[in-house]
Amino acid sequence: MDRIKLQSAIESLSKLVSIDDSKKSELIDRLSSMDDKSVIKELSTLAYKTFSTNEEHYSYALTIIKNINPDICPSVDEMKTILSKMFSNEVEGNMSLEENHKLVSESLIKFTTLFNQAGIDYYIVGALPCFLKTGIPLFRYHDDIDIMVNEEDIPRVAKLVEESGYEFHDDRFPTIERQHEIERDKPPHTVLAQNLENEFHLGFFTFRREQDNSIIVREYSSREENGEVVVDVLERKLDPIGTLLRYDDVPTEYKGTSFRTSTVESVYSLKAYTKRPKDITDMQKLDPYVNREKLEQLDIHKNKNIVYKNVGHKEVDSGKHL
Numbered sequence: 429m430d431r432i433k434l435q436s437a438i439e440s441l442s443k444l445v446s447i448d449d450s451k452k453s454e455l456i457d458r459l460s461s462m463d464d465k466s467v468i469k470e471l472s473t474l475a476y477k478t479f480s481t482n483e484e485h486y487s488y489a490l491t492i493i494k495n496i497n498p499d500i501c502p503s504v505d506e507m508k509t510i511l512s513k514m515f516s517n518e519v520e521g522n523m524s525l526e527e528n529h530k531l532v533s534e535s536l537i538k539f540t541t542l543f544n545q546a547g548i549d550y551y552i553v554g555a556l557p558c559f560l561k562t563g564i565p566l567f568r569y570h571d572d573i574d575i576m577v578n579e580e581d582i583p584r585v586a587k588l589v590e591e592s593g594y595e596f597h598d599d600r601f602p603t604i605e606r607q608h609e610i611e612r613d614k615p616p617h618t619v620l621a622q623n624l625e626n627e628f629h630l631g632f633f634t635f636r637r638e639q640d641n642s643i644i645v646r647e648y649s650s651r652e653e654n655g656e657v658v659v660d661v662l663e664r665k666l667d668p669i670g671t672l673l674r675y676d677d678v679p680t681e682y683k684g685t686s687f688r689t690s691t692v693e694s695v696y697s698l699k700a701y702t703k704r705p706k707d708i709t710d711m712q713k714l715d716p717y718v719n720r721e722k723l724e725q726l727d728i729h730k731n732k733n734i735v736y737k738n739v740g741h742k743e744v745d746s747g748k749h750l
Contacts, residue, residue: 429467431460433496437471440492444485445478458703463614464497470704471496476511523626529566531628532556533683536573539630540687542588549578549637550687551675555699555710557689561680562717568706572616572631576675579634579646582619589621589630596621600634600648600659601741607650607657618648642668643675645731661736670729673722693722
């Protein structure tokens, strides 16, 4: 996100509601790391919650937000319609909240069963599995299921989801043509399985399993340089204790299937850092289930992050230099 353009938008919005300088700076720092689409979605959500009862302010706020990137943003009236549906338990594509929860549940059962049968090394991550294992009823829209998967298993995962009618994209090492599509469409995950009937998808994060059962999370980013695609990898290394603090080793049982998940503490800690509107709500729901001692231990057993520049397929597959 262009920081200067974002600063201008935040300054204009701050004329409608009191925001102190520290909060503005914090908001700008957080949003500037996002793409335009994510920024527009987040600011639109805040505008609805803050101004929807004041038509004049609401329209003005959405106009400011639209001008962040008019090429990808719908009209102000269309934005109002979308936001109204979202907050009346409907979502884009006319899928009700009830239908969304049914789709999430059925998809979770379907794919975890398939992955278990195939012996895939994976975790269901994010707030969704924490709600399920603590018995918190689903209360908001979920446009995806987030899954951490061992990179060694990606070819088998691709086969399973494609046989299920999903479109699979592995963009860790894209072609130059695909890189142009990524820059244009900005998909939400580097590895993604898209439901062809709606916006629902499976979003994959990748990791390598070490001999001591710890994991190394791998985050890929690509760019074009001199007509070629250059790939960098950020490795987040966890020691064995850090792995157990972030990922439950005991499976969660759910409607005839089972799967390992993020720990409540790791999700709570992440959401306390990101502090998006939905994250704050999720934290409030999860707070009674957080083990404070484990939460403190997360700060002791932090990730050790290393960035590797301009890596290739063979280096990643063999672990060489990584």
